[in-house]
Amino acid sequence: MATTSPSASAALHHQFLESPRENGTNDFEAEIVDVEESLPNLSSFVENKEENNEEDQKSTTNKRYMPLLLINYVLLFVGSFSSSLMSKYYFIHKGASKWVSTWVQCLGFPILLFPIFLPVVLKYKKRKPFEGFSKKMLLLSVLVGIMLGFNNLLVSWGVAYLPVSTSSLLLSTQLVFTLILSSLIVKQKITFTNLNCVILITVTSIILALDSSHEKPAGLTNKEYYIGFTCTIGAGFLFALYLPVMEKIYQKVNCYEMVMEMQLIMEIAATVLATVGMACDGGFSDMKKEAESVFDKGTAAYWVTILSTVVTWQCTFMGTAGMVFLTSSLTGGICSTALLSINVLGGVVVYKDHFGGYKAVSTVLCIWGFCSYVFGMYIKTKKKKIVRKNSSSTGSSTELIPRNSDGI
Numbered sequence: 001m002a003t004t005s006p007s008a009s010a011a012l013h014h015q016f017l018e019s020p021r022e023n024g025t026n027d028f029e030a031e032i033v034d035v036e037e038s039l040p041n042l043s044s045f046v047e048n049k050e051e052n053n054e055e056d057q058k059s060t061t062n063k064r065y066m067p068l069l070l071i072n073y074v075l076l077f078v079g080s081f082s083s084s085l086m087s088k089y090y091f092i093h094k095g096a097s098k099w100v101s102t103w104v105q106c107l108g109f110p111i112l113l114f115p116i117f118l119p120v121v122l123k124y125k126k127r128k129p130f131e132g133f134s135k136k137m138l139l140l141s142v143l144v145g146i147m148l149g150f151n152n153l154l155v156s157w158g159v160a161y162l163p164v165s166t167s168s169l170l171l172s173t174q175l176v177f178t179l180i181l182s183s184l185i186v187k188q189k190i191t192f193t194n195l196n197c198v199i200l201i202t203v204t205s206i207i208l209a210l211d212s213s214h215e216k217p218a219g220l221t222n223k224e225y226y227i228g229f230t231c232t233i234g235a236g237f238l239f240a241l242y243l244p245v246m247e248k249i250y251q252k253v254n255c256y257e258m259v260m261e262m263q264l265i266m267e268i269a270a271t272v273l274a275t276v277g278m279a280c281d282g283g284f285s286d287m288k289k290e291a292e293s294v295f296d297k298g299t300a301a302y303w304v305t306i307l308s309t310v311v312t313w314q315c316t317f318m319g320t321a322g323m324v325f326l327t328s329s330l331t332g333g334i335c336s337t338a339l340l341s342i343n344v345l346g347g348v349v350v351y352k353d354h355f356g357g358y359k360a361v362s363t364v365l366c367i368w369g370f371c372s373y374v375f376g377m378y379i380k381t382k383k384k385k386i387v388r389k390n391s392s393s394t395g396s397s398t399e400l401i402p403r404n405s406d407g408i
């Protein structure tokens, strides 16, 4: 078997991720053989990569991989939990504009300017922001940003009409859509582990839907309730489309900086959409009125609520994008959806949402589904380490093993 230098094998691994096999990325032992057989043809490619000193930050062997993964999960966890509570706070205290609630989900894009430009200003990084950013990537980012803008609007309608716990758990249906769409778009393999997780988390939503007749907040008409219900399911579908589409786009991206840059463009596009909606539908005058006289906690609390919602949503979206980049659309979807069950507990603790037997059972199922998935990933990672160990003891590189369908 051929042996490669670590940098050469890292570059080969990178090339793998940029050109995945038609039949998915699971048969990794076969892929190792493929790469090793094609080694001579790849030597010039490897040299180029070494000259450019490029590193694939999606590679699990990259030293920045684990810290980045952790940072993104924390962003997603803190962002998801606090943004769902803050959005509900806005509506509970007489905030009523769905456009304002949509606007704040993307308005935090200037925050991304700091991690994008600061390392260059401080001369910490050589790569200039937007270096290698093609016109196609720009166009794709704008289109996905517009899709995300519509998703945000649907989420706002859902949160406006439904209790935080119900809207969070209804959004869990996005996982089934994610599994189907990611198997179509990025050839995600459907395994026992991921199917089990998706079924458990979906049963969670069904139980909640059955229980939802007791959940209608006072003063809300049946029509409004069903609008909220439908919008939340619609948001789940759009989000499930967004995840594998992003994974497909990230197959051409190898650095996290570019993920942040794409996120910036997407959020700007979503903000333009929301701003047009605000301007056409009286959102700006509603906002002024709400701040001055409608919000029952006063003007200062209104602006603090808006500002913190802006920041927390930005954390959620950056965390989600990072998870998709570093793992896969399905893992990203599972992590964000499992966090929704934590949001249910947040709604119950902070807003005293009703928490009966149905909600307890669905929360347990949701956590069980998530834990079984994480355990499945752990087992796969262990198996992968054994394959690596075996291949290194026979003299082949340890870094030639590409990520499997779960992104590990």
Ligand SMILES: Nc1nc2[nH]cnc2c(=O)[nH]1
Pocket: 151, 155, 171, 174, 235, 236, 237, 238, 239, 316, 317, 336, 337
């Ligand atoms: N539909 C939907 N939109 C989101 N925006 C941020 N997180 C989510 C999510 O989990 N689902």
